[in-house]
Amino acid sequence: MKIENLHQFLYQFFQSTGCQLSEPAENELLIQLTKDLDIALMNRPFYWHYMDKIGQQGNPMSLHLYTGESQNDPGKEWIHYGSPRLHQIFQYIQSHAKVTVLYEKLNSQEKTALYPWLVVNLKVEYIGKQKKEEIHSFGLQLINGTMISNMMTLLQDTDLGEIVSDYTYTITPLISPSSGFQRIFRYLEDGLAKMDQSWVTQAKKALDEELSLLEHFFSDKESDEELYQNEIMRLKERLEPKINMHIINAGLFYLSDQVMNKILH
Structure with a gap:
């Protein structure tokens, strides 16, 4: 299923949470995550636990999302209704709303x-x-x-x-x-x-x-x-x-x- 304004919704979500982002091409979002979003979305608890233990800031990961109607490049993550990533984002929003x-x-x-x-x-x-x-x-x-x-x-x-x-x-x-x-x-x-x-x-x-x-x-x-x-x-x-x-x-x-x-x- 398609969320009609998914691209704009995601752009505003990542912008409002302090991430750096760009749109390298149509239906694409390149996002540099913050530490909080990396913890919430990237499933790296041991990495962040180790960084905190040794007193280092750590390096949040980036996401390259494609929001079109179908996947066109395996090098990008296709995000759509039903995708685990969108479900993660909804859960994050609801818990922080x-x-x-x-x-x-x-x-x-x-x-x-x-x-x-x-x-x-x-x-x-x-x-x-x-x-x-x-x-x-x-x-x-x-x-x-x-x-x-x-x-x-x-x-x-x-x-x-x-x-x-x-x-x-x-x-x-x-x-x-x-x-x-x-x-x-x-x-x-x-x-x-x-x-x-x-x-x-x-x-x-x-x-x-x-x-x-x-x-x-x-x-x-x-x-x-x-x-x-x-x-x-x-x-x-x-x-x-x-x-x-x-x-x-x-x-x-x-x-x-x-x-x-x-x-x-």
């Missing part, structure tokens, strides 16, 4: 207002005959309620930090972050409701066919009712169409008018 507060870095001699944006990265799981995952990134302006999709990609070139720059000041949100989360979920749910529902029809058809076969199997012999009901439950868990949404991480980003105008136009 928190709501961060970041400010646009500006070198200005004039007073500049920074406006609050709630930025939320979500994972959407489609459960049915065929399973699929997508990553979505939304930004909600907490003054006027403007909603933006693909927010992290739009902010890719924006310099952000944890300290407010000189001559900048923040505008207090008029919309609470909790209300902002609800708006983002409603927006995503509305979009999902309008999408092609053929996958739902296919999943229901497959479930009905499997239930019919199951019923036929148990009707031909003295059936075990408990086993029969357990098999029905397993089929529904596997094939009944549903959508799950999970927050990966979120942040409150304070951005200037200039960045806002670039995002909106």
Whole structure:
């Protein structure tokens, strides 16, 4: 399965965790890991234990990832839905997820207002005959309620930090972050409701066919009712169409008018 904006998602993930990275070619990421990411992703506990024991910094490894639809070079690691590496990254994000507060870095001699944006990265799981995952990134302006999709990609070139720059000041949100989360979920749910529902029809058809076969199997012999009901439950868990949404991480980003105008136009 393909995560539609996997490349941008990975770029932002490694950038936000302090890694040095470049894009040597289309659908490729060359990443110099930090020590923390090396420990989390590269499975070298004895190496880092030894480095700590002898008082050395150690050398984190690098990754050369390919994010296209199929593997084109055995010299690069193909990362895709279902790959162990992507699973590792999701586990790392979930274990470190928190709501961060970041400010646009500006070198200005004039007073500049920074406006609050709630930025939320979500994972959407489609459960049915065929399973699929997508990553979505939304930004909600907490003054006027403007909603933006693909927010992290739009902010890719924006310099952000944890300290407010000189001559900048923040505008207090008029919309609470909790209300902002609800708006983002409603927006995503509305979009999902309008999408092609053929996958739902296919999943229901497959479930009905499997239930019919199951019923036929148990009707031909003295059936075990408990086993029969357990098999029905397993089929529904596997094939009944549903959508799950999970927050990966979120942040409150304070951005200037200039960045806002670039995002909106």
